[in-house]
């Protein structure tokens with residue numbers, strides 16, 4: 001369970017997010033959606049203890065991320081793709097994470113298989129396509145068999161088959177009782193993956209709830225977004 005309560009984050013005079021609250025529940029895939037620069041990454045960084053909020057708090061299973069006893073075994077996260085050293089081999093990136101977090105080595109083969117990177121595991125990360133880097137990031141997030149997954153733009157750079165694979169995987173993962181929170185600026189795409197949505201625009205949550213409720217009366221999620229924010233398609237994103 002993820003609970004973000006009244007989070008505001010200012011960088012000097014600039015407000016990145018203002019009074020953002022959201023909940024992501026076990027057994028559900030929650031989409032955190034909004035255009036570029038809306039404040040998604042900032043909120044997720046606060047959630048993962050990478051940034052301190054100016055106000056509010058973010059909890060995972062009732063405690064702040066920094067206070068989790070075994071963070072990687074509780075929360076698997078992917079921000080900025082894999083974040084791997086380009087000269088490293090994919091498998092060595094995962095080995096390094098596993099070793100530093102006392103995760104059994106057998107998990108490396110398992111997560112490589114899940115994301116379809118087994119054959120490319122020994123290649124250096126700099127030779128990977130954007131999609132392969134995303135897969136490596138997802139593999140790293142899954143290493144600790146976490147109950148909670150937090151993914152920033154997980155389908156960015158993936159081809160349609162890759163998107164479908166990730167979608168199926170995330171739906172299955174949630175169906176096992178896990179919590180999945182993913183951010184995206186691709187509303188139409190993400191609407192096919194999520195149960196619940198939280199829509200953010202210019203640092204503020206504009207709507208949240210089950211997908212059917214948020215889209216009721218609209219042609220789809222994108223349409224609902226434009227209606228809610230008063231913007232027209234093509235304006236500003």
Ligand SMILES: Nc1ncnc2c1ncn2[C@@H]1O[C@H](COP(=O)(O)OP(=O)(O)OP(=O)(O)O)[C@@H](O)[C@H]1O
Nearest residue numbers: 011014015016035036037038039040041042043185
């Ligand atoms: N370290 C920082 N210093 C100053 N401003 C920042 C910083 N990080 C983010 N911002 C600003 O906060 C706002 C929200 O950015 P954020 O990256 O959270 O948006 P986003 O929804 O994740 O968008 P994107 O999809 O483009 O990453 C933007 O206006 C951004 O310029």
